[in-house]
Amino acid sequence: xxxxxxxxxxxxxxxxxxxxxxxxxxxxxxxxxxxxxxxxxxxxxxxxxxxxxxxxxxxxxxxxxxxxxxxxxxxxxxxxxxxxxxxxxxxxxxxxxxxxxxxxx
Numbered sequence: 344x345x346x347x348x349x350x351x352x353x354x355x356x357x358x359x360x361x362x363x364x365x366x367x368x369x370x371x372x373x374x375x376x377x378x379x380x381x382x383x384x385x386x387x388x389x390x391x392x393x394x395x396x397x398x399x400x401x402x403x404x405x406x407x408x409x410x411x412x413x414x415x416x417x418x419x420x421x422x423x424x425x426x427x428x429x430x431x432x433x434x435x436x437x438x439x440x441x442x443x444x445x446x447x448x
Contacts (some may be wrong), residue, residue, distance in 0.1 A: 357391065
């Protein structure tokens with residue numbers, strides 16, 4: 344089975360939630376298209392916390408950490424980017440479910 348490759352240098356910037364959402368859509372589509380591993384190549388680029396959360400934090404919250412670790416391979420990641428990714432994933436997974444707003448009578 345051949346791995347799918349997504350290169351983040353195809354994105355103009357790794358600093359917005361919009362780009363993070365677009366990258367997440369590509370990841371999900373690649374995961375759905377095949378049971379093989381999806382390789383996410385960072386090409387040593389840095390990213391903003393917003394991009395990391397929108398792309399990877401939400402993905403992990405959606406598919407679960409075990410599936411993420413099994414299906415996604417991060418390639419060419421700088422130490423600072425790796426730390427950021429760990430932070431946003433931890434924050435997403437430890438976030439309590441949002442409470443509904445109190446109804447006003």
